[in-house]
Amino acid sequence: MYGVNNKKIKIIMATLKAQNFELEFSYDDLNSCNEIEYLFDIKLNGKPFFNPEILSKTAYSVKNGKFIISDCWDEDWLHTFFINILKTKKGKTYDTIEPPEWRFEAITWEDRRAEKEKSWENKTVKTKNEQGKIIDVPYSKMMKMVIPLWKNNIEFKIGFPYELFDTEEYTTFELSLTTTFSDLLKFLKDFGEEMDKFYVHFKDRIKYLGSGKYEIIENQ
Numbered sequence: 001m002y003g004v005n006n007k008k009i010k011i012i013m014a015t016l017k018a019q020n021f022e023l024e025f026s027y028d029d030l031n032s033c034n035e036i037e038y039l040f041d042i043k044l045n046g047k048p049f050f051n052p053e054i055l056s057k058t059a060y061s062v063k064n065g066k067f068i069i070s071d072c073w074d075e076d077w078l079h080t081f082f083i084n085i086l087k088t089k090k091g092k093t094y095d096t097i098e099p100p101e102w103r104f105e106a107i108t109w110e111d112r113r114a115e116k117e118k119s120w121e122n123k124t125v126k127t128k129n130e131q132g133k134i135i136d137v138p139y140s141k142m143m144k145m146v147i148p149l150w151k152n153n154i155e156f157k158i159g160f161p162y163e164l165f166d167t168e169e170y171t172t173f174e175l176s177l178t179t180t181f182s183d184l185l186k187f188l189k190d191f192g193e194e195m196d197k198f199y200v201h202f203k204d205r206i207k208y209l210g211s212g213k214y215e216i217i218e219n220q
Contacts, residue, residue, distance in 0.1 A: 014193075083212070
């Protein structure tokens with residue numbers, strides 16, 4: 001939900017499915033520095049993943065059990081992060097500079113291809129041929145049967161900053177999940193629709209230039 005002049009617009013969060021998890025993202029607001037603030041929530045089997053009792057009661061980045069994520073760039077960096085994964089089929093890591101410091105990391109088959117193929121070199125596996133004779137075949141040939149599955153998978157890691165939690169110690173942790181390119185495509189369709197509404201709503205303050213870039217409108 002975002003607004004200007006105290007007006008609020010209700011929006012539906014785009015959902016990236018990852019195993020039994022649902023990672024929900026939306027455009028939340030445009031702050032005083034004209035930086036995008038995203039809203040992030042995570043559910044497990046349809047229920048909130050975090051107990052509200054462990055979340056910070058004072059941090060600005062915690063909002064009604066959800067998290068506000070921003071960074072000190074005049075660009076739509078989070079949306080671009082996901083789009084680049086879909087375009088290149090390669091992973092990427094993004095660390096926010098502005099505290100609290102989040103880390104988003106994606107790892108794909110293309111990132112692991114060279115290492116995997118090298119590990120298969122000079123290895124064989126025994127199997128039966130059509131005549132029932134036991135023969136040795138290259139390990140790489142056998143592994144090609146599972147490569148299509150690996151190609152569709154994306155390992156997605158989220159590093160949660162300690163400022164989010166109501167604890168006496170600096171507690172950070174990383175959540176590692178598996179999603180797919182097909183799920184990413186569905187997510188980006190919904191996230192793109194949210195993006196359009198967001199830029200229309202703030203058309204008096206920023207102008208979208210494409211490819212994740214926008215410019216600030218002077219003399220606001």
